[in-house]
Amino acid sequence: MNPLTEPQIRASLVNATRSERQRMIVPGLAELRWDRLDYLGWRDRKQPLAAYAVAEVDGEPVGIILRAPGTSSRRAAMCAWCEDVGDGDDTSLYVARRAGAPGRKGNTIGTLICTDFRCSRNVRRRPTLAEAGADDDDARAVVVERRIAGLRERSRRFLDEVRSTA
Template structure:
């Protein structure tokens, strides 16, 4: 992912008001390893029901404001973005207001994402034995690249759905 500063992040939000974007509590951007992530996701420390995701869609940063359920998931769910089944971290339900007039009328779209936004790490982990039984470095690299590409495609698809309103 391209490195972003706080002004770029705040201006990238497509489904939040300018006030919401200004009030968003940003993570420590100096600690972010931009080359190792496919999106930046975090929970607002001051308003824990709000979560944010910034990702690249067609080479441009797109920021999404998400609302969480506010409680831990009661059962395991598959993350819709990384589709990881090994790590054991639970996915959580999130809803995003749609962009534009539709979102201002209260329309939303939902998904399940890793509760701690660790999808990039999940996509880059070594495959479990039941996923891929090989030690061939080229095949392992191909598997990792396919998982990363899938994460990028599915997360960008969700962002596009928000943008379509």
Template sequence: MLALDEKTIRASFVNASRKEVSDMTLPVDFDEIDWDKIDYLGWCDRKFARRAYIVVPVDGRFVGILLKQADGSARSRPQCSWCEDVHLPNDVVLYVARRGGAAGRNGDTVGTLICAEFQCSANVRKTPRMAYIGFDVEAAREKRIATLRERADTFATGILQDS
């Protein structure tokens, strides 16, 4: 992912009000992000409980999305819809986002299960276990990275549908 600055991030949001964007806090470690090792930028807001943000590259531009963590918890451990890691070292939560444009203003939302602290990029970069003799672990890892990018893009495109 290309390195982003604060101005670009704030300008990218498609489903947040100007007030929500101005109140947003950037990630604590923003200056230390290794942009080559992430496929999207995601973080939880330190000031607002249950509020999070993602910025996803889509068709040569960046799409910022305000997320809200759904109330309640699952009875069983859910699987992240983006990285699909079955050996997760972290929690997975349901995040919900308003669609952009008129649909979002009318209350239309989209939800997805994502790693609670947005560790998907690290999860897909782990070397997978050898499934069988001759299994190409590097090809499998590259496929997981490409699939994560595709799922993040699909989610962001769904938010953009009516904006």
């Protein structure tokens, strides 16, 4: 992911009001390893039920506000973005208000995402022998690249659904 500035992140939010953009607390951008991120996701420390995700779509940042879970389900679940399986504390249902008129009418869309937005780290973990099919660094690299591509595609698809006014 290309590094983003705070103004770029605020401007990228497709389902936010002006006041929501102003209230948003942006994480420390200087500390991020942008080259190891496929999207930027975080929970707002001042607003516990607010979360955000920003990804590049067609070379431009597209961001959304998500409603973070108040409590976890305490059940094992698979993240829809990175396809990693975790317990109830690791994966949560996040809900986003749709952009435009549908969102103003209260239409939302939800998905299961890693609670702490660690998808980029999950897809880069070393594949097991069973996943790679061979004890070979090249075979493992192929698995990691496939995971990264899948994460990028699935997160972008969700952002497109939030932006869709159909």
